[in-house]
Amino acid sequence: MKTLWPYLRRFWRAELVATIATIIMAFASLWQPHLLQQVMAAIIANRQQQVLHLGIELIVFAALGIVAGVVNTVFSARAAVGIATALRSDLYKQVQSFAFADIETFAASKLVVRMTNDINQVQGMVMAVFQIVARVPIMFIGALTLALLTVPSLWWLLAIMLIIIVVIAIVGMKRMSKYFGAIQARIDDVNTIARENLMGVRVVKSFVQEDAQIKQFTSASDKMNALAIKIGYTFSVMMPGFFLIGYLAMATAILVIGQSLRVHPAYLAAVASFTGYLMQLLMAVINASFIASGTTRAFVSLGRIGEVFAHKPSMHYPDVPVVNLPGSIEFDHVDFSYPGASQPTLHDINFKVAPGQMVGIVGATGSGKTSLAQLIPRLFDATKGVVKVGGSDVRTLAAGSLRQTVAMVMQRSTLFSGTIASNLRQGKPDATTRDMHWAADIAQSSEFIRRLDAGFNAQVEERSANFSGGQKQRLAITRGVIAHPKVLIMDDSTSALDARSERLVQEALDRELKDTTTVIIAEKIASIIKADQILVLDGGRLIARGTHKELLKTSPEYRAIYQTQKAREGVFADA
Numbered sequence: 001m002k003t004l005w006p007y008l009r010r011f012w013r014a015e016l017v018a019t020i021a022t023i024i025m026a027f028a029s030l031w032q033p034h035l036l037q038q039v040m041a042a043i044i045a046n047r048q049q050q051v052l053h054l055g056i057e058l059i060v061f062a063a064l065g066i067v068a069g070v071v072n073t074v075f076s077a078r079a080a081v082g083i084a085t086a087l088r089s090d091l092y093k094q095v096q097s098f099a100f101a102d103i104e105t106f107a108a109s110k111l112v113v114r115m116t117n118d119i120n121q122v123q124g125m126v127m128a129v130f131q132i133v134a135r136v137p138i139m140f141i142g143a144l145t146l147a148l149l150t151v152p153s154l155w156w157l158l159a160i161m162l163i164i165i166v167v168i169a170i171v172g173m174k175r176m177s178k179y180f181g182a183i184q185a186r187i188d189d190v191n192t193i194a195r196e197n198l199m200g201v202r203v204v205k206s207f208v209q210e211d212a213q214i215k216q217f218t219s220a221s222d223k224m225n226a227l228a229i230k231i232g233y234t235f236s237v238m239m240p241g242f243f244l245i246g247y248l249a250m251a252t253a254i255l256v257i258g259q260s261l262r263v264h265p266a267y268l269a270a271v272a273s274f275t276g277y278l279m280q281l282l283m284a285v286i287n288a289s290f291i292a293s294g295t296t297r298a299f300v301s302l303g304r305i306g307e308v309f310a311h312k313p314s315m316h317y318p319d320v321p322v323v324n325l326p327g328s329i330e331f332d333h334v335d336f337s338y339p340g341a342s343q344p345t346l347h348d349i350n351f352k353v354a355p356g357q358m359v360g361i362v363g364a365t366g367s368g369k370t371s372l373a374q375l376i377p378r379l380f381d382a383t384k385g386v387v388k389v390g391g392s393d394v395r396t397l398a399a400g401s402l403r404q405t406v407a408m409v410m411q412r413s414t415l416f417s418g419t420i421a422s423n424l425r426q427g428k429p430d431a432t433t434r435d436m437h438w439a440a441d442i443a444q445s446s447e448f449i450r451r452l453d454a455g456f457n458a459q460v461e462e463r464s465a466n467f468s469g470g471q472k473q474r475l476a477i478t479r480g481v482i483a484h485p486k487v488l489i490m491d492d493s494t495s496a497l498d499a500r501s502e503r504l505v506q507e508a509l510d511r512e513l514k515d516t517t518t519v520i521i522a523e524k525i526a527s528i529i530k531a532d533q534i535l536v537l538d539g540g541r542l543i544a545r546g547t548h549k550e551l552l553k554t555s556p557e558y559r560a561i562y563q564t565q566k567a568r569e570g571v572f573a574d575a
C-alpha cells in the first residue's frame with residue numbers, strides 16, 4: 001500500500017470523479033425497484049396518468065445510471081492506466097539506477113515480469129476498485145434497508161440468505177487466495193522459459209532441442225494451467241451457488257408474500273421491488289468478494305514491486321565535479337567476491353599501470369580476468385583494497401569522470417536495436433560522421449559498413465541478430481574507441497577476428513590511440529606479446545607479472561601456456 005499511495009494521490013481528480021459517478025450509479029439502481037413498485041401499484045389501481053409519469057421517471061433514472069456508468073469507466077480507466085504508467089516508468093528508472101550487483105540479486109528476467117505482469121495486476125485492481133468499491137457498501141446497506149422497508153416481515157429470509165452467501169464467499173475466497181500467490185510464481189516460470197528459449201533460439205535449433213524445450217515449457221505451462229483450473233473450479237461452484245441461494249430466497253419471498261396477500265394486499269406491488277433488492281444485495285456480496293480476491297492477488301504483485309523500490313542501489317557515486325583523469329590504473333591489495341558467492345573470486349591483486357601503457361591479461365578460463373577488468377570502470381566494487389584510476393580511488397570519482405576516462409569492450413558485448421550510428425553514439429553522444437569513420441577505421445569495421453546500403457544508418461535488429469559474430473565484435477570495438485578514452489579495456493574483443501584483422505586493429509590502436517592505456521584480455525599470447533606488462537592470473541590470484549621476455553624466464557605457468565599455444569600453432573602450420 002505504501003508503494004501505491006503516492007500514485008493514488010497523484011490521480012485524485014480522476015479517482016474522485018469515478019467515485020462520484022459510481023455513487024450516482026448506486027443510487028440510480030437502488031431507486032429502480034422502488035419506482036417499479038409504484039408502477040405496479042399504479043397499474044393495480046388503474047391510474048393511467050401516473051403509470052406514464054413513473055415510466056418516464058424510470059427511463060430518466062436508467063439513463064442517469066448509464067451515463068454515470070460511462071463516466072465511471074472512463075475515469076477509472078484514466079486513473080488505472082495513469083497509475084500503471086507512472087509506476088512502470090518509476091520502476092524502470094529504479095532498475096536503471098541499479099548496479100550490476102543489484103540486477104544479479106533480482107535476476108533480469110524476473111525484473112521484466114515485475115515491470116509488466118505485476119504492474120498489469122495492479123492496474124486491473126485499481127480499475128476494479130474505482131468501478132466497484134464505493135458502490136458495494138451503498139448497494140449493500142441501501143438494498144438491505146429498502147428491502148426491509150418494503151416487506152418488513154421478511155427480515156429472517158434476508159438474514160438466512162446473507163449468512164449462507166457470506167459463508168460461501170469466505171470459504172471460496174480462502175481457497176482461491178491460496179492459489180493466487182502460487183499462480184504468480186508459475187507465471188514467472190513460464191515467462192523465464194519462454195524468454196530463454198526465444199533468446200537462445202539459435203542454440204535450440206542447432207542442438208535440435210525443440211522437443212526438450214517444448215516439454216519443459218509444457219510442463220511449466222501445465223502447472224500454471226492446473227492452478228488456473230482449480231481457481232476456475234472454485235469459481236464454477238461459487239457462482240451457481242450464489243445464484244441458487246438468491247433464487248431460492250426469491251422463490252421463498254414470492255411464496256410467503258403470495259400467502260399473506262389476503263392480509264396485506266399492498267404487498268402485491270412490493271414483490272417485484274423486494275426481489276429486485278434481493279438481487280442487488282446478492283450482487284453487492286458477489287462484487288465484494290471479487291474485489292477481495294482481486295486485491296489479494298494485486299497485493300502479491302504490489303509487494304513484488306515494492307521490493308524493487310525498497311532495494312537501495314548498492315553503489316553510490318559521490319556528488320563531485322567531473323574531472324579529466326590521466327590514464328593510470330592501480331590495484332592496491334584488491335579482493336573481490338560476487339554478491340552471494342561464498343568464495344572470493346579475486347585475491348590480493350596488486351599492480352600499477354602508467355598512462356599509455358599496454359597491459360595484457362592472460363589466464364585459464366574462469367581465472368578471473370573479466371572479474372578483474374570490470375573493477376576498473378567500477379561495474380562492481382572491490383570487497384577489499386582500493387582500485388585507482390588516474391591516481392584516485394574510483395569510489396571518490398563522479399560517474400561522469402569514470403565514464404569519460406574508461407571504455408570497456410565487453411566479452412559478450414551487446415548492441416542495441418536501432419542503427420549502427422545510434423549504437424556508436426552510446427560511446428559518444430555527440431559523435432560526428434567523422435568520428436564514426438575514424439573509429440570504424442581503427443576497429444576494421446569500415447569495410448563491411450561501407451558495403452551496407454544505409455552505411456552507418458543501417459538497422460541493428462534485436463540482439464543484433466543481423467550481424468555476424470566478427471561484425472558484432474568490430475562494432476563493439478568501434479563503440480569503445482569512438483570517444484577516444486584514456487583507458488580502453490578489451491575483454492577477449494578480437495576472438496572472432498581473423499589474425500590479419502586482429503593485427504590491423506592493434507596497429508591502428510597503436511597509431512591512433514597512442515596515449516591511451518589499453519588493457520587487453522586475450523586467450524592467445526600472440527595478441528599481447530608486445531604488451532608493456534602482462535598479468536598472469538590463476539584461480540583469482542596474480543601469479544606473475546612482467547613483459548613477455550621476462551615472464552618466459554620467471555614464470556613456469558606462463559611458459560607452459562606459451563609452449564602449448566606455440567605447439568598448437570605449429571601443428572596448424574604443418575597441416
Ligand SMILES: Nc1ncnc2c1ncn2[C@@H]1O[C@H](COP(=O)(O)OP(=O)(O)OP(=O)(O)O)[C@@H](O)[C@H]1O
Nearest residue numbers: 338341345363364365366367368369370371372411
Ligand atoms: N556474475 C557472476 N556471479 C557469480 N560468479 C561469477 C560471475 N561471473 C563470473 N563468476 C565466477 O568468477 C570466476 C571468474 O570468472 P571470470 O568471468 O572473471 O573468468 P575469466 O577469466 O574472464 O574467464 P573466461 O576466459 O572464460 O572469460 C568464475 O569461477 C566464475 O564462476
Ligand SMILES: [Mg+2]
Nearest residue numbers: 369370371411
Ligand atoms: Mg572473461
